[in-house]
Amino acid sequence: METAERKRPIHLGDHVRRMRTALGVKQSALATELGTTQQNISRIEQEEDVDDTTLEKIGKALGVSAEAIKNFTEDGGVFIQTLNDSSVGNSGPGGTFSQCTFNPLDKLLEVIEENKKLYERLLASEREKVEILRQQQQA
Incomplete structure (x- = not known):
């Protein structure tokens, strides 16, 4: 059928x-x-x-x-x-x-790397803030 x-x-x-x-x-x-x-x-x-x-x-x-x-x-x-x-x-x-x-995978890896760098900068900034707060509490 x-x-x-x-x-x-x-x-x-x-x-x-x-x-x-x-x-x-x-x-x-x-x-x-x-x-x-x-x-x-x-x-x-x-x-x-x-x-x-x-x-x-x-x-x-x-x-x-x-x-x-x-x-x-x-x-x-x-x-x-x-x-x-x-x-x-x-x-x-x-x-x-x-x-x-352009190769879309290369572009994706580039964006991921940029995001990783941004994350690391934000993390360093937050660590600095925490350290400043600790120093203020000790004073």
């Missing part, structure tokens, strides 16, 4: 929501970027069809193309534009994408 694969229509509002959450952007932040309200973003995400102009604006605010939103899949099979640069490639029928000009 064969089972026919049922293809659901694209729900663009849902694609907007999933792309936004995948990028870690809150509705309120997206609304601020677009000059609208959080309620309006919520309404857009509930709509099955979103006009191309709105998709372009949302894509620009999120740093992705409207095509990336349209083609977003749950398994992450989409190229996300992370930098505005001239390294745009042609991916053929699947749309367009931009290549990262």
Whole structure:
């Protein structure tokens, strides 16, 4: 017995929501970027069809193309534009994408190292405060 694969229509509002959450952007932040309200973003995400102009604006605010939103899949099979640069490639029928000009893991390690240095400075500052308080108590 064969089972026919049922293809659901694209729900663009849902694609907007999933792309936004995948990028870690809150509705309120997206609304601020677009000059609208959080309620309006919520309404857009509930709509099955979103006009191309709105998709372009949302894509620009999120740093992705409207095509990336349209083609977003749950398994992450989409190229996300992370930098505005001239390294745009042609991916053929699947749309367009931009290549990262940096290694994301290197960037992550750099941020972790910066946070570690900041933590160490804060810790040293707190130790100095404790020492000053001890000296004041002894006096």
